[in-house]
Amino acid sequence: MSDRLDWNDLRERRMAEPGAAETYEATRIAFELGREVRHLREGHGWSQSQLARAAGMTQSAVARFEAGGTVPTLPVLERLARALDRRLDVRFTPNADAA
Amino acid sequence: MSDRLDWNDLRERRMAEPGAAETYEATRIAFELGREVRHLREGHGWSQSQLARAAGMTQSAVARFEAGGTVPTLPVLERLARALDRRLDVRFTPNADAA
């Protein structure tokens, strides 16, 4: 697996920035969402292009998102969810204080 | 309650745009998140200014968000969650097809 994506660098750098605890979290969430979408997409047996079309975006956008290249916005997540026949769920859950 | 906020117009207009089914959803989510934050904030007995400080933003940003004036980004949601001692939870849930 190519570990040499620029976005990996970008992400790591972003997560290492001082006082970026929250951005860190958001970046991590983005990363995991990307993985999940990729998983779902492959589950559907779709290519990035196909998902892109279904979600009203381009293949490059899908690739960027799956790679965790950017922190996605809610509208984009919503469109992806629809395309993948899911429901986007965003909520504030009680903090289990799992420190 | 003042029903005459500009953002209410904005939001309604946004939700009425053609082919904006997804944006509609995102806008709705934003609206509900805003309400929830307001609820949580009041639960803490905080003013918008106090929450703003705790979340590293300004009172105007909090007001805008609570009013559903914009669709928030994940980093912002993350910061608010932290300030309110919650965990931000974003996921793709199976579609119950609750149509």
Place this chain on the structure above:
DNA sequence: CCAACCCATAGCATCGATGCTATGGGCTGA
């Protein structure tokens, strides 16, 4: 070998969210 598909990236334009400052109106208590 070549065509055809896959995915990863780059570069750039644009749109929209956020940060900021500044008001303004409402309410309350001195």
Place this chain on the structure above:
DNA sequence: TCAGCCCATAGCATCGATGCTATGGGTTGG
């Protein structure tokens, strides 16, 4: 009445996500 707090909004600068097009390398099947 006025100071002091609340919240709602406006206006503007900036940053970052998205949309788009174009490659480029990898793989596979003809």
